Amino acid sequence: MNPPDVPTGRTQPAAAGPGGATILVVDDKDENRALVQYLFDGPEYRVIEAADGVTGLARAQKERPDCILLDLNMPGLTGFEVLERLEADPRTREIPVLILTASDERLETMERALRGGAVDYITKPISPLRVAIRVRGAIERRRLLQEVQDLRASFTSMLVHDLRSPLTVITAYLDMLHQPAVGPLSEAQERYVGKMEQAVTQMLRLIGEILDLSKLEAGKLSVSPEPIDLAGTVTETAERFRPGAGRRRVTLEVRRPGTPVQVSADPSRLDQVLMNLLSNALKFTPEGGAIRVEVAETGDEVEVAVHDSGPGIPPEEQALLFERFSQTSSGKSVQGGSGLGLVICRHLVEAHGGRIWVESEPGRGTRFAFRLPRNGPTAEAQAVGGRASHVGRDDRRPGGRNE
Numbered sequence: 001m002n003p004p005d006v007p008t009g010r011t012q013p014a015a016a017g018p019g020g021a022t023i024l025v026v027d028d029k030d031e032n033r034a035l036v037q038y039l040f041d042g043p044e045y046r047v048i049e050a051a052d053g054v055t056g057l058a059r060a061q062k063e064r065p066d067c068i069l070l071d072l073n074m075p076g077l078t079g080f081e082v083l084e085r086l087e088a089d090p091r092t093r094e095i096p097v098l099i100l101t102a103s104d105e106r107l108e109t110m111e112r113a114l115r116g117g118a119v120d121y122i123t124k125p126i127s128p129l130r131v132a133i134r135v136r137g138a139i140e141r142r143r144l145l146q147e148v149q150d151l152r153a154s155f156t157s158m159l160v161h162d163l164r165s166p167l168t169v170i171t172a173y174l175d176m177l178h179q180p181a182v183g184p185l186s187e188a189q190e191r192y193v194g195k196m197e198q199a200v201t202q203m204l205r206l207i208g209e210i211l212d213l214s215k216l217e218a219g220k221l222s223v224s225p226e227p228i229d230l231a232g233t234v235t236e237t238a239e240r241f242r243p244g245a246g247r248r249r250v251t252l253e254v255r256r257p258g259t260p261v262q263v264s265a266d267p268s269r270l271d272q273v274l275m276n277l278l279s280n281a282l283k284f285t286p287e288g289g290a291i292r293v294e295v296a297e298t299g300d301e302v303e304v305a306v307h308d309s310g311p312g313i314p315p316e317e318q319a320l321l322f323e324r325f326s327q328t329s330s331g332k333s334v335q336g337g338s339g340l341g342l343v344i345c346r347h348l349v350e351a352h353g354g355r356i357w358v359e360s361e362p363g364r365g366t367r368f369a370f371r372l373p374r375n376g377p378t379a380e381a382q383a384v385g386g387r388a389s390h391v392g393r394d395d396r397r398p399g400g401r402n403e
Contacts, residue, residue, distance in 0.1 A: 024065040026056030028074045053077025072101040087117035096138035156214040209340040223266040225376040230263045231256040237274040256295040264376025276341040277306040284310035305369035313360040322346045353377035
């Protein structure tokens with residue numbers, strides 16, 4: 001197929017960035033891929049190709065292009081299936097996808113594509129100028145979004161650091177009130193000081209969570225995997241909650257294989273995830289209830305699950321989980337929840353190349369679970385934390401509490 005002589009189709013991006021913008025075209029027709037190559041031939045762009053959906057997904061995960069042009073009617077995986085998997089994968093869900101298809105222009109087809117995550121819908125025959133302009137617009141919007149995210153992260157970091165300083169001063173003065181030189185405090189004064197210390201501790205924890213989340217979303221909080229025994233790590237973390245569970249007559253059980261479960265993970269970040277899940281479980285389990293922690297090996301992955309016998313979560317509220325500052329009705333009735341803990345858990349699990357989800361029924365407790373690849377995260381997965389994301393579909397199972 002000879003490319004049309006439309007020189008205006010090769011429009012230039014406003015800011016392609018170092019090395020130019022990468023465009024992935026996924027189409028089973030050679031002539032369509034050749035046309036896109038022609039339209040974006042030049043140093044400002046780099047066009048890569050895939051002749052089927054499976055190859056397209058692999059190239060998207062590996063190359064992380066700035067834009068994807070996707071055909072809907074392909075053998076094997078259809079364009080809708082590719083779009084769904086792109087949207088569910090934290091490595092690819094933020095890449096703008098433009099549908100480029102010969103399908104009819106029925107409203108329901110367009111709506112399905114746009115609901116699935118596509119940012120535009122272009123029908124064939126291709127108008128070179130229209131395609132070039134819309135691709136440039138999608139790439140530019142993505143660049144601007146990244147700038148906004150970076151600016152927000154910088155502002156948040158500055159703000160929380162400024163908030164931490166006066167709280168540190170308040171903590172120091174509260175500590176001084178306990179010194180012998182100040183003299184004994186009355187019972188009421190001790191109670192007031194204790195409440196102030198609780199409030200300051202809670203604020204410092206919230207500031208730390210906001211700072212962590214800001215760094216994760218900006219890609220500035222990385223994970224450093226190393227070989228660890230996951231079963232041992234989970235057992236050690238769970239033991240820290242045994243005294244608190246005992247005071248509330250809550251049974252805490254750990255089920256794990258009898259031998260070490262080797263995995264490559266960042267121990268401090270994994271501990272952060274486990275502490276949050278166990279803290280939530282203890283917070284929502286009534287007196288006399290039970291918490292069960294399970295570690296299992298599933299082929300190339302390992303799974304950790306935390307069950308509680310709490311009130312459970314209504315289905316309509318489960319979608320609030322893993323969203324910033326969102327809480328379910330049960331979460332709002334419990335003091336101390338910031339609405340950020342599980343968001344951070346999601347980012348940290350995804351940065352390990354894993355996934356996290358919830359299973360719950362009202363009145364039958366809740367089960368939080370996450371899986372990690374046994375051999376540790378890829379370089380692409382470690383960068384996931386820097387990409388603002390939402391809960392995906394399929395086995396990611398969105399929903400639940402966010403404390």
